[in-house]
Amino acid sequence: MIGWQFSDTIGHERTSALLRAPAFDEIVETIAREMQVVCCHQQECDDAKGFSRVVFNFRVPCTTFDLFFNSEHGYRGSYYLSSHTGLAANEAVISRLSPLLLQWAEQHDSALDQRLAAGSLDSPSAKVWLSEFGSHLCKHCVGEWGNPSDEAPEVLNRRWELADSPNAYRGRKAPCLSKLKVFGAFLNDRHDEFVSGRKRHRARDINAWGWS
Numbered sequence: 696m697i698g699w700q701f702s703d704t705i706g707h708e709r710t711s712a713l714l715r716a717p718a719f720d721e722i723v724e725t726i727a728r729e730m731q732v733v734c735c736h737q738q739e740c741d742d743a744k745g746f747s748r749v750v751f752n753f754r755v756p757c758t759t760f761d762l763f764f765n766s767e768h769g770y771r772g773s774y775y776l777s778s779h780t781g782l783a784a785n786e787a788v789i790s791r792l793s794p795l796l797l798q799w800a801e802q803h804d805s806a807l808d809q810r811l812a813a814g815s816l817d818s819p820s821a822k823v824w825l826s827e828f829g830s831h832l833c834k835h836c837v838g839e840w841g842n843p844s845d846e847a848p849e850v851l852n853r854r855w856e857l858a859d860s861p862n863a864y865r866g867r868k869a870p871c872l873s874k875l876k877v878f879g880a881f882l883n884d885r886h887d888e889f890v891s892g893r894k895r896h897r898a899r900d901i902n903a904w905g906w907s
């Protein structure tokens with residue numbers, strides 16, 4: 696446990712819960728049980744004409760968000776171990792949540808192209824992340840995270856804590872929020888997959904900096 700600690704600034708209560716985090720699979724089960732989907736959208740790709748993806752937004756209790764996003768056993772903690780471990784964790788959470796999300800869409804959003812949505816989620820570049828300011832597509836998915844105003848680390852794990860990079864200034868923070876997003880992959884009509892150059896090395900970026 697020495698390799699992953701937290702700064703005093705996040706408080707004793709959060710720290711002790713985070714240090715007692717269960718295994719990743721158990722965190723994912725908690726999300727599956729607690730999540731409340733708020734909206735989903737089909738979003739066109741700015742970088743490649745003819746490609747679009749599905750984006751689902753959901754809420755979880757802050758304590759669950761914290762375990763998932765900030766604990767050593769969580770999502771980013773998996774990428775910290777290796778890109779490979781992170782990608783496996785990503786696949787595990789996407790495949791656990793996808794049927795629940797698609798079922799929600801079937802009941803609540805008849806306009807959504809279900810075939811695109813299913814294909815978009817069932818593609819390697821589908822991913823989970825927090826909800827950033829300015830990224831909303833309706834009033835329900837207004838973001839709740841913005842760039843930090845300082846570089847002070849909250850996650851103390853040496854690599855993210857000490858890296859001198861704007862991504863590491865973000866990645867070493869431990870935001871305690873409640874909204875998560877599942878982004879499907881960008882697909883065209885033929886279900887070719889598009890990944891922008893910026894995101895091609897996402898796994899490596901999160902491994903190095905905690906952020907992409």
Ligand SMILES: [Zn+2]
Nearest residue numbers: 734832833836
């Ligand atoms: Zn929305």
